[in-house]
Amino acid sequence: MSGKSRNPEAGALWREILGRTRCVVVKVGSAVLTSDQGLEAKIVGQLAEQIAVLQDRGLEVVLVTSGAVAAGRARIRQGEQKKTQGIDFAELTTRQAASSIGQSLLMHAYDEAFARHGKTVAQILLTHDDFKSPVRFRNARNTIRRLLDWGVIPIVNENDTVAVAELKIGDNDKLASFMVDLVGADLFVNLTSADGVFDKNPDKHPDAVCVPCIADIETLNTKAMCEGKTSAGSGGMKSKLEAAKHAAQRGVPTLIVSGKCESALTRIFAGEILGTLVLPCVRTVV
Numbered sequence: 001m002s003g004k005s006r007n008p009e010a011g012a013l014w015r016e017i018l019g020r021t022r023c024v025v026v027k028v029g030s031a032v033l034t035s036d037q038g039l040e041a042k043i044v045g046q047l048a049e050q051i052a053v054l055q056d057r058g059l060e061v062v063l064v065t066s067g068a069v070a071a072g073r074a075r076i077r078q079g080e081q082k083k084t085q086g087i088d089f090a091e092l093t094t095r096q097a098a099s100s101i102g103q104s105l106l107m108h109a110y111d112e113a114f115a116r117h118g119k120t121v122a123q124i125l126l127t128h129d130d131f132k133s134p135v136r137f138r139n140a141r142n143t144i145r146r147l148l149d150w151g152v153i154p155i156v157n158e159n160d161t162v163a164v165a166e167l168k169i170g171d172n173d174k175l176a177s178f179m180v181d182l183v184g185a186d187l188f189v190n191l192t193s194a195d196g197v198f199d200k201n202p203d204k205h206p207d208a209v210c211v212p213c214i215a216d217i218e219t220l221n222t223k224a225m226c227e228g229k230t231s232a233g234s235g236g237m238k239s240k241l242e243a244a245k246h247a248a249q250r251g252v253p254t255l256i257v258s259g260k261c262e263s264a265l266t267r268i269f270a271g272e273i274l275g276t277l278v279l280p281c282v283r284t285v286v
Contacts, residue, residue, distance in 0.1 A: 072102025
């Protein structure tokens with residue numbers, strides 16, 4: 001969906017979804033936030049400005065952010081050539097080390113960007129165990145609930161430094177879909193580098209078209225849609241559709257939209273329909 005919907009039924013559906021949304025999980029990918037030079041301060045600033053506007057309108061926003069590994073990798077590559085030459089950033093320990101560098105850079109950028117709008121942020125680092133253990137799940141939920149009550153914006157990422165392969169959530173699309181459960185969100189917005197979900201890979205097929213609405217994601221054939229992934233991220237469209245399916249099965253709609261689209265979040269919450277809307281499997285809206 002792009003621009004004001006010409007379909008009255010789709011427009012009414014979207015207004016109904018917005019009307020009942022009180023808490024939203026926003027996920028932003030590495031391909032949106034970073035370049036070969038590291039974090040894009042302008043993009044971080046624009047995202048913070050939009051989330052601040054949404055919070056000022058009374059919405060609770062939880063931000064799930066990628067970018068730590070990419071930011072750390074860029075900082076390492078700025079070091080002495082002899083020390084950085086030949087580093088394999090695909091190797092797990094190297095990625096974890098890069099993440100430990102990049103996470104502080106990422107949070108510093110967010111802290112400064114949100115402070116310009118009078119907003120306070122909090123860092124939340126989670127692993128798969130935090131969702132498997134009822135005690136840890138409850139503790140994480142209570143902490144985030146208290147932060148939201150205080151008007152603080154939780155910024156969530158996977159704790160890459162300590163998450164070994166068998167304990168990793170895997171990617172931040174999945175993490176964000178888990179957060180939908182944890183915080184009881186009404187809407188999941190996935191900001192990606194693509195304009196939405198296409199019927200086939202637009203990089204390989206010039207005739208590919210954006211799918212405006214997925215009514216039943218459980219019956220969707222994703223094979224043609226999920227060729228390849230971005231170089232910056234770990235997921236690609238397959239992981240975004242799997243995350244949307246997880247949310248849909250819990251009665252929560254997902255919007256997959258380009259994070260590079262100007263003012264995407266504020267335009268969405270002003271009623272403009274962008275990207276691809278994935279409807280919940282439990283028909284809470286009709």
